Amino acid sequence: MEGNTNTNTNKEIGVEWRINMGDGTSRVLEAESRFGLQRFVSKVGGFFQRAWRLGVNEPKKSIHCVKVGLALCLVSLFYYMRPLYDGVGGNAMWAVMTVVVVFEYTVGATLCKCVNRATGTFLAGALGVGVHWVASQSGERFEPIILQVSVFLLATAATFSRFIPSIKARFDYGAMIFILTFSLISVSGYRVEKLFEMAHHRLSTIAIGTSICIITTILFCPVWAGTELHNLIRNNMDKLSDSLDGPILPAEAKAGEAVTLVEVVPLVTVSSLLIEIAARTEKLAGAVNGVAEKAEFEVETAEEAKRGQSSKGGN
Incomplete structure (x- = not known):
């Protein structure tokens, strides 16, 4: 009877596994559910808690997310409004893509990317139209050969320029856009008759996208990199002074x-x-x-030193 009672008591209580923590305390190891649902829910809840703390501690990042959404809504009007859509044609998607890839956290970074994208697109479009005109004048037989050679040479040169430190630091994104735009214009221009009109539409849509990004990032709660750096240094110095005191x-x-x-x-x-x-x-x-080893200096022993001194004294 007594053994049965102990067995029943152990079954009711169950076995507990404990983990020794670094501070000397112990914690009960809870068993995971069969399908891991509780663990999944706890991870999702922890993720949302961390996201909420990030938004509360750094509200400028939350404002930046709102600014990106606002810029995308503004540029989407070129699809929803018929007069604007007729003005840019089916290339309005390039404006949306420009906003997505160009919009950055600070005003300076956004301006830098906008300048890089506009410059790379303009140079690639001009070269693409010029190469297509030269290839079309050379005859139907040599046209694809000239286009392929131009794509190979310019893509190789632009890719190599991305490894140069001075260009990589400032114009890496522009070189990548140059390769993309020139390849698209050169390849698609072989089957498209109105190549100049297509290049004009794409350049205008990219200009629209970059303009919307610049206006949004400057007018609505602008974030300047210099101010952010100043605030970061000030906060770090405050923490350092507190630790010293x-x-x-x-x-x-x-x-x-x-x-x-x-x-x-x-x-x-x-x-x-x-x-x-x-x-x-x-x-x-x-x-x-x-x-000393290279000059092959000789180490003078004590006996040789005494002999030298005695000889000098005798003289």
């Missing part, structure tokens, strides 16, 4: 004696300087030994 308790201090970090900084500075001096002294000694 805060009391610490080193291992050598007695119980109840608080030592500020300002008092420890000179000792740490002197220690780092001594370590640096010792390291440089070792390097200097090694260099002197190397020079």
